[in-house]
Amino acid sequence: MPPDLATDDPPLLRFDGMERAVHWSTAALFGMLMVTGAALYAGPISVLVGNRETVRTVHVWCGLLLPVPLLIGVITGRGARLRADLRRLNRWAPGERRWFRSRTRAEVELGKFNPGQKLNAACVGGVGLVMLATGSIMHWFAAFPVDWRTGATFAHDWFALGLWVLVIGHVMFALRDGDALEAMMVNGRVPASWARRKAPRWYREMRPGQPAVGSSEVRDSEA
Amino acid sequence: MAADPTEPELTRGAPVGRRVVLGLLGVGAVGVLAGARVQDWLERVVGPLIAKDGTGLASLLPIGRFRIYTVTGSLPSKPPREWHLRVDGLVDAPFTVGYQELLAMPATHLTRDFQCVTGWRVNEVDWVGVKLSDLLDRAGVQTGAKALRFHSFDGEYTESLTLSQARRPDVLAAYRLDGGDISDAHGGPVRLYVAPMYGYKSLKWLDRIEVTDSVHPGYWEKLGYDVDGWVGRSNGRSDDAT
Numbered sequence: 107m108p109p110d111l112a113t114d115d116p117p118l119l120r121f122d123g124m125e126r127a128v129h130w131s132t133a134a135l136f137g138m139l140m141v142t143g144a145a146l147y148a149g150p151i152s153v154l155v156g157n158r159e160t161v162r163t164v165h166v167w168c169g170l171l172l173p174v175p176l177l178i179g180v181i182t183g184r185g186a187r188l189r190a191d192l193r194r195l196n197r198w199a200p201g202e203r204r205w206f207r208s209r210t211r212a213e214v215e216l217g218k219f220n221p222g223q224k225l226n227a228a229c230v231g232g233v234g235l236v237m238l239a240t241g242s243i244m245h246w247f248a249a250f251p252v253d254w255r256t257g258a259t260f261a262h263d264w265f266a267l268g269l270w271v272l273v274i275g276h277v278m279f280a281l282r283d284g285d286a287l288e289a290m291m292v293n294g295r296v297p298a299s300w301a302r303r304k305a306p307r308w309y310r311e312m313r314p315g316q317p318a319v320g321s322s323e324v325r326d327s328e329a
Numbered sequence: 330m331a332a333d334p335t336e337p338e339l340t341r342g343a344p345v346g347r348r349v350v351l352g353l354l355g356v357g358a359v360g361v362l363a364g365a366r367v368q369d370w371l372e373r374v375v376g377p378l379i380a381k382d383g384t385g386l387a388s389l390l391p392i393g394r395f396r397i398y399t400v401t402g403s404l405p406s407k408p409p410r411e412w413h414l415r416v417d418g419l420v421d422a423p424f425t426v427g428y429q430e431l432l433a434m435p436a437t438h439l440t441r442d443f444q445c446v447t448g449w450r451v452n453e454v455d456w457v458g459v460k461l462s463d464l465l466d467r468a469g470v471q472t473g474a475k476a477l478r479f480h481s482f483d484g485e486y487t488e489s490l491t492l493s494q495a496r497r498p499d500v501l502a503a504y505r506l507d508g509g510d511i512s513d514a515h516g517g518p519v520r521l522y523v524a525p526m527y528g529y530k531s532l533k534w535l536d537r538i539e540v541t542d543s544v545h546p547g548y549w550e551k552l553g554y555d556v557d558g559w560v561g562r563s564n565g566r567s568d569d570a571t
Contacts, residue, residue: 126506147396148512149395149397150396150514152396152397152399152514153397153399153404153513153514156399156404158398158399158400158402178398185527195346196340196344196345196347197341197342197343197344197346197505198343198344198345198346199342199346200342202342203345212464224345224346226349227346227350228345228346228349228350229349229353231346231350231352231355232349232350232351232352232353232354235350235353235354235357236353236354236356236360239354239357239361239488240357240360240361243361244486252564252565252567253365254362254364254567255366255448255487256364256365256368256369256448257361257362257363257365258360258361258364259364259447259448259449260360260361260364260365260367260368261357261361261364262362264360265360267390298505302372
């Protein structure tokens with residue numbers, strides 16, 4: 107990726123190799139879970155695919171494996187960036203909630219992730235844990251009260267619908283931002299101009315020496 | 330709050346992400362504990378509305394819907410004109426009946442709930458079929474016969490009933506479901522319908538009824554379900570009777 111011609115500002119590393127490996131292995135497992143889940147849930151697809159026992163085995167294994175890439179990434183020495191990004195996703199700067207009201211969006215200076223990404227990450231994490239727990243109750247139902255099996259099926263079904271919305275939303279937003287998509291797919295880097303525009307607070311953190319560009323800094327009203 | 334703008338964003342601000350995760354876990358726990366009751370309510374109140382939805386999209390919602398379980402790789406399928414039911418075993422006069430011939434026999438209409446052992450229930454399903462006792466009378470059950478063994482034309486699915494269970498008036502060889510022919514997915518063209526028992530007892534793709542001298546546990550019973558699958562009184566469950 108060439109440096110910005112205007113400022114001679116080289117690209118910034120947004121996601122390192124560990125983060126991309128965790129992202130894509132998790133994405134692959136999510137894809138398998140969604141396809142096999144649809145085949146277990148929707149009558150017409152069940153009919154098309156058949157092999158219910160096999161499909162169920164694949165679904166259960168993918169579900170149990172789903173947290174593994176993230177856990178490995180978090181505990182290994184090379185996961186420093188991943189751990190830092192999880193903290194970034196967790197913490198909401200003052201005023202970031204207002205970002206969802208689109209008319210005042212420009213008034214909040216954004217960090218590495220925008221509040222929509224933060225909310226999506228938290229929801230996928232929470233729903234993922236619920237899916238893991240309810241799926242386990244459904245699979246090892248004999249160990250639980252009978253009503254829990256019905257309740258777990260109920261929760262698993264509705265949370266799955268929510269998860270489809272979250273994943274489709276995530277993919278649609280990713281496809282609309284070519285630079286960010288390229289960063290996740292190719293070498294982890296984004297153009298400096300992208301960072302100044304979309305993540306100015308992160309840009310200042312990464313390039314403290316660079317002069318502030320654009321109007322975003324002065325607008326950080328909470329700072 | 331006057332945060333230092335040079336402080337990295339990592340430690341700034343409230344841990345909203347963690348709160349969202351914990352909140353969702355709470356909602357999930359409530360779903361597990363109260364889901365059975367909520368599901369019941371949804372099926373009574375929202376189910377009828379969904380049944381009226383013309384687009385069919387609402388049928389993807391997890392409310393009042395059949396789940397299609399097959400035990401083999403592909404969906405068993407047999408057009409009615411090729412379908413035959415064999416009744417044999419410990420009987421005086423084994424016979425084979427075709428689809429049209431079955432439809433010409435005295436029909437029984439039942440409207441009952443369909444309860445699956447995994448928890449889902451479809452309220453007020455309309456069934457039409459021939460009482461199993463009529464088929465047994467036609468074959469003439471021999472003394473010493475104790476049970477029936479049902480075979481599916483998928484080649485795998487089998488089921489069993491004792492003779493007295495099979496002679497109940499709410500046990501049918503069913504050929505109509507909710508006003509239409511029974512589709513391949515629902516076990517057509519003809520399936521068993523054992524109204525007072527969990528769904529797995531209602532064998533799909535009915536092919537052969539064999540009168541036996543003892544109960545042979547069927548496909549699902551070998552996987553751990555109760556042989557006597559009364560709704561609410563077996564498999565450790567307490568569902569309302571259908």
